[in-house]
Amino acid sequence: MFTTKKRTFNQHDNEKESFYKFSAPNFPNQIKLNENISTDVCIIGGGLTGISSALNLSNQGLSITILEANKVGSGASGRNGGQLGIGMRKDQFYLEKKFGIEKAKFFWKVGLDAVSNVVNLIEKYKIDCALRQGVLHVGNTKKDYKYFQDEIEHMQKNYNYNNYEYFDHNSIRDEVNSDRYFSGMLLKDSYHLNPLKLTYGLAEQCLANGINIYENSPADKIVDNQKEVIIHSGKNIIKAKKVIIGCNGYLDNLLGSKRNYFMPINNYIIATEPLGKDLASKLIKRNCGVIDSRFMIDYYRFSEDYRLLFGGPETITSHFVKDAKSFVSKRMYKVFPELKKFKIEFSWGGTLAISINRLPIFGTIMNQKLYYAHAYSGHGLAMSIMGGKMVAEKILNKSNNFDMFEQINHFKIPGGNMFRRPLYSSAIIYYRLMDYLNRL
Numbered sequence: 001m002f003t004t005k006k007r008t009f010n011q012h013d014n015e016k017e018s019f020y021k022f023s024a025p026n027f028p029n030q031i032k033l034n035e036n037i038s039t040d041v042c043i044i045g046g047g048l049t050g051i052s053s054a055l056n057l058s059n060q061g062l063s064i065t066i067l068e069a070n071k072v073g074s075g076a077s078g079r080n081g082g083q084l085g086i087g088m089r090k091d092q093f094y095l096e097k098k099f100g101i102e103k104a105k106f107f108w109k110v111g112l113d114a115v116s117n118v119v120n121l122i123e124k125y126k127i128d129c130a131l132r133q134g135v136l137h138v139g140n141t142k143k144d145y146k147y148f149q150d151e152i153e154h155m156q157k158n159y160n161y162n163n164y165e166y167f168d169h170n171s172i173r174d175e176v177n178s179d180r181y182f183s184g185m186l187l188k189d190s191y192h193l194n195p196l197k198l199t200y201g202l203a204e205q206c207l208a209n210g211i212n213i214y215e216n217s218p219a220d221k222i223v224d225n226q227k228e229v230i231i232h233s234g235k236n237i238i239k240a241k242k243v244i245i246g247c248n249g250y251l252d253n254l255l256g257s258k259r260n261y262f263m264p265i266n267n268y269i270i271a272t273e274p275l276g277k278d279l280a281s282k283l284i285k286r287n288c289g290v291i292d293s294r295f296m297i298d299y300y301r302f303s304e305d306y307r308l309l310f311g312g313p314e315t316i317t318s319h320f321v322k323d324a325k326s327f328v329s330k331r332m333y334k335v336f337p338e339l340k341k342f343k344i345e346f347s348w349g350g351t352l353a354i355s356i357n358r359l360p361i362f363g364t365i366m367n368q369k370l371y372y373a374h375a376y377s378g379h380g381l382a383m384s385i386m387g388g389k390m391v392a393e394k395i396l397n398k399s400n401n402f403d404m405f406e407q408i409n410h411f412k413i414p415g416g417n418m419f420r421r422p423l424y425s426s427a428i429i430y431y432r433l434m435d436y437l438n439r440l
């Protein structure tokens, strides 16, 4: 039996509107759970992991229920940077060393398929979510060019993959009009998009496929009574044959000590006023997404109405900052000082889950009645949708991709409940220091 007391999803109560909320059409309010029900599959968490697993299980004769503590898309799925990146959070060099070439090739393929799966879903369901092609990795240090060149060569030689483009010190300045960068590598198969519009589009398809979604209905306790799983939500219970947990950084204590395998991290984004197409194309020539090469990355891109959406900094305490304008803008002005004269109209943040090896954590407990997929480590926009798909395929006995991820060995973050938070904070301070030293 697992219970939860402290609730991370409550941090978003009474906050100001994000740009995504401002830009997306309303998703219809769903009722709160107000009766006891039975269902074949109960999915906890109305983010992209939950919605994707629901969608992939639908139309198979199963009754499916999504239980969302807050509103659909109110977690990281509706708040993220919108960078739909290929691959895993770790590069192929790391994956090959850790798992050998065959498994590394499997993870690479999943990472490519994850993005094409999203693009196909957008086309299939005609979701208007401002999809744009290309993400540019930019080098903050003089040494980065070597890494980019090695990666391009390695991927050509060993994966027959040619969809990267290299930029040297002169040409990167044409792509991103900032004096911060020394080199760059364009990922032509990556994209950027409006994640809340995508989340709502997929959730609407869940409703069209007859899936019941309950909002403002947190799961408080999950009990295995052998025959089925009982989920308690307020005064009501749901009896389910299978349960999927897609709570990611918002998991808290719902799965007991499973939370100790990742760090929940708060990360923040700001949006400027619309800058116009001309200025936008002067700053980022081909309107691609941009991610820099540091440990504590900057990521940014233009929205559909040409605001610069700039994200990056993490806070070192568990306290969630409701107005992140001042500390995010400092980083944005270092990249584009000319933006000081423009208004910052929105700021928001969200919580993500980072595992020690930066690979997602998949697993099953309660004798394969409960499945979980989380800790996409900042690379979850495509991978959470793929994660939900893999959980559904596992339940439907359609593929063993889930098992390949489940076999990855993950490490518990040391420190116990008392010292884990100070440990996260020290890690963030350490990585900030490394970023500073690497630029010297």
Ligand SMILES: Cc1cc2nc3c(=O)[nH]c(=O)nc-3n(C[C@H](O)[C@H](O)[C@H](O)COP(=O)(O)OP(=O)(O)OC[C@H]3O[C@@H](n4cnc5c(N)ncnc54)[C@H](O)[C@@H]3O)c2cc1C
Pocket (backbone or CB within 6 Å): 004, 009, 044, 045, 046, 047, 048, 049, 050, 067, 068, 069, 070, 071, 072, 073, 074, 075, 076, 077, 078, 079, 080, 081, 082, 083, 084, 085, 217, 218, 219, 220, 246, 247, 248, 249, 250, 251, 254, 267, 268, 269, 299, 311, 349, 350, 351, 352, 373, 374, 376, 377, 378, 379, 380, 381, 382, 383, 384
């Ligand atoms: C600021 C920020 C920027 C990011 N940028 C990027 C990016 O550019 N590219 C990228 O690939 N990834 C990015 N990520 C990561 C990405 O957003 C996540 O990996 C992904 O959205 C995870 O989806 P999810 O459905 O697993 O979790 P979430 O979207 O967080 O959904 C979890 C849901 O579970 C609900 N929940 C929690 N507890 C309960 C409960 N007890 N009962 C019922 N429901 C519950 C929450 O309310 C929430 O809606 C970013 C994340 C953040 C926070």
